[in-house]
Amino acid sequence: MxxxxxxxxxxxxxxxxxxxxxxxxxxxxxxxxxxxxxxxxxxxxxxxxxxxxxxxxxKNEVMGYLVNQIGTLSQALSSNLFLEDQLNERLGDIEQKLIEMQKLLRKKGIKKELSIGGEFIPADRLSSSYFDILEKDIDKLMDTIKTVPIGKPLSGKINSGFGYRKDPINSRLAFHSGVDIDAYWGQPVIVTADGVVRHAGWYKGYGKTIIVEHKNGYETLYGHLSSLNVKEGQYVKSGDVIGFAGSTGRSTGPHLHYEILKNNQNVDPARYLSLR
Missing domain, CATH: 1.20.5 (Single alpha-helices involved in coiled-coils or other helix-helix interfaces)
Known part of the structure; x- marks a missing residue:
């Protein structure tokens, strides 16, 4: 023990x-x-x-990283949403300009849908600079439509073309400096481009006549009117009603005599009556 x-x-x-x-x-x-x-x-x-x-x-480190990533993504998303709103607004402005252009063309007697084409650009690649270029091109086209005498001053059939013809009064060969467009008495006549009224009154054999000066050396003449809707020195915009068709002056019946001059030289108006 x-x-x-x-x-x-x-x-x-x-x-x-x-x-x-x-x-x-x-x-x-x-x-x-x-x-x-x-x-x-x-x-x-x-x-x-x-x-x-x-x-x-x-886990805390991972959570911290995830929180930072979420914050970064949230900022990026907010930025992208802001950019998307801006681009949608720009697109709306461009669409409105195209609608105005279409209306002006129809007012000038040109019934043509505006053609659209070009490189395919996905939505996520669109940028403000792309819209800047597109809007600039549209503005140039709109300026051309407004300042160049494109389209018809009224709706009607061309009875007599530009160039030599047999005179309707004396049947002698003579040079016709414009085109005669069939019209009814009092039919509204529009100006085909922006400009300033140089003459509004009686003019040679054309009776009551309006002459409008435009940019780039263009000038248009509207003859045989029944009445005038503008006065000399007045600024007119493309599509404005400047007078009404008639048969004043040396005329055989209601119609519009329409001329286009380029640098003081008469040119064939038929080349400007439609878009090709």
Missing amino acids: ERDRVTILVVTPDKRGVRSLNIRTFHIRALFFVLTGFMLVSLVSFVASYKLYKKAKR
Whole structure:
């Protein structure tokens, strides 16, 4: 039995006596295993806690990264939506200009749908610069339609063309400086381009006549009118009603005598009556 015990001698600080403490080896072994087990449990718990800490830290880093990415994407989306609104607005402006152009062409007697074509450009590649170029081209075309005498001054059949013909009054060969367009009495006559009225009144054998000066050396003449709707010096816009058809002057019946001059030289109006 003595072998199963361990005696521990304890000496008091004042050395007055010695005390002995008998502990069974079983209890020492048990205490050793308890302490060892406690240390193992503590070590496992520490390792597990450290892993959880690292995992949580990684999650926080990932969450932070995702939040930043979401913020960046949100800003990009807002920017793209703003750009899309701008492009839609520009597209609306261009569409409105095309509608105005179509209306003006129809007013000038040109019934032609505007042709559209060109390179295919996906919506995500559209930019403000592309619309700048497109709008600039449309503005140039609109300016041409407004300032060049394109179209008919009134709706009607051409009774007599440009060039030499037999005179309708004396049947002699003579040069016809314009075209005669069939009309009914009082039919509205429009000006075919923007310009300034140079003459509004009686003019030679053309009776009541209006002469309009345009840009780029163009001039138009509207003869045999029944009445005038403008006066000299007045600025007129393409499509404005400037007078009404009649048969004043040297004429055999209601019609419009229409001339186009380029740099003071008469040109064939038939070349300008429609778009080819």
